[in-house]
Amino acid sequence: xxxxxxxxxxxxxxxxxxxxxxxxxxxxxxxxxxxxxxxxxxxxxxxxxxxxxxxxxxxxxxxxxxxxxxxxxxxxxxxxxxxxxxxxxxxxxxxxxxxxxxxxxxxxxxxxxxxxxxxxxxxxxx
Amino acid sequence: xxxxxxxxxxxxxxxxxxxxxxxxxxxxxxxxxxxxxxxxxxxxxxxxxxxxxxxxxxxxxxxxxxxxxxxxxxxxxxxxxxxxxxxxxxxxxxxxxxxxxxxxxxxxxx
Numbered sequence: 001x002x003x004x005x006x007x008x009x010x011x012x013x014x015x016x017x018x019x020x021x022x023x024x025x026x027x028x029x030x031x032x033x034x035x036x037x038x039x040x041x042x043x044x045x046x047x048x049x050x051x052x053x054x055x056x057x058x059x060x061x062x063x064x065x066x067x068x069x070x071x072x073x074x075x076x077x078x079x080x081x082x083x084x085x086x087x088x089x090x091x092x093x094x095x096x097x098x099x100x101x102x103x104x105x106x107x108x109x110x111x112x113x114x115x116x117x118x119x120x121x122x123x124x125x126x
Numbered sequence: 127x128x129x130x131x132x133x134x135x136x137x138x139x140x141x142x143x144x145x146x147x148x149x150x151x152x153x154x155x156x157x158x159x160x161x162x163x164x165x166x167x168x169x170x171x172x173x174x175x176x177x178x179x180x181x182x183x184x185x186x187x188x189x190x191x192x193x194x195x196x197x198x199x200x201x202x203x204x205x206x207x208x209x210x211x212x213x214x215x216x217x218x219x220x221x222x223x224x225x226x227x228x229x230x231x232x233x234x235x236x
Binding site: 035037043044045046047050057059061062095097104107108109110112113114116117118119 | 158160162164166171172173174177178183213215217219221222223224225226227228229230
């Protein structure tokens with residue numbers, strides 16, 4: 001049974017960047033998409049973006065365009081989220097999740113998120 | 127810009143059935159049958175309970191069912207149990223490799 005192991009909690013100053021990792025244990029990212037979802041305190045889930053390592057294609061929610069970068073290392077089955085220009089509103093739990101990528105029609109893919117990491121708390125404070 | 131709207135809260139008594147709606151505003155939401163539902167307990171990661179509108183992952187109780195008509199997807203929980211008390215989130219593919227979550231619904235079992 002695959003598990004997604006995320007890096008530890010981070011405390012960052014406003015204006016800085018954070019990089020969170022997500023490693024698949026007991027499985028790989030072959031044929032899968034890796035998605036990042038965040039949840040601010042007391043709020044709902046927010047899809048940030050997804051990357052399909054097999055095709056090295058990343059897609060981002062419009063809200064985060066230009067501020068977020070997703071990457072993945074297939075050799076270590078690890079995905080990464082980097083968020084820059086941090087502000088207090090970015091304080092949240094950041095989850096990675098994996099989903100089997102199914103092509104709808106080129107270059108569009110669909111996946112549902114069946115395996116989730118435990119979450120990484122990122123606190124932005126001066 | 128698509129948006130998914132859920133009621134903030136619903137409640138029901140043990141044994142009853144409840145339905146949580148998820149209404150989309152974009153045309154792609156109505157076109158694609160790619161809606162998922164997640165259950166989330168406090169301090170825990172979300173758990174997939176429904177995918178592709180109405181399919182259940184292995185191990186999920188058949189008390190959970192999903193449906194979709196036009197621009198509204200629904201999650202129904204039958205035979206409500208105390209352990210069902212949690213937050214429920216809908217999620218949908220909305221085109222161009224983009225996904226979106228609803229605002230979440232808090233279910234209270236009375």
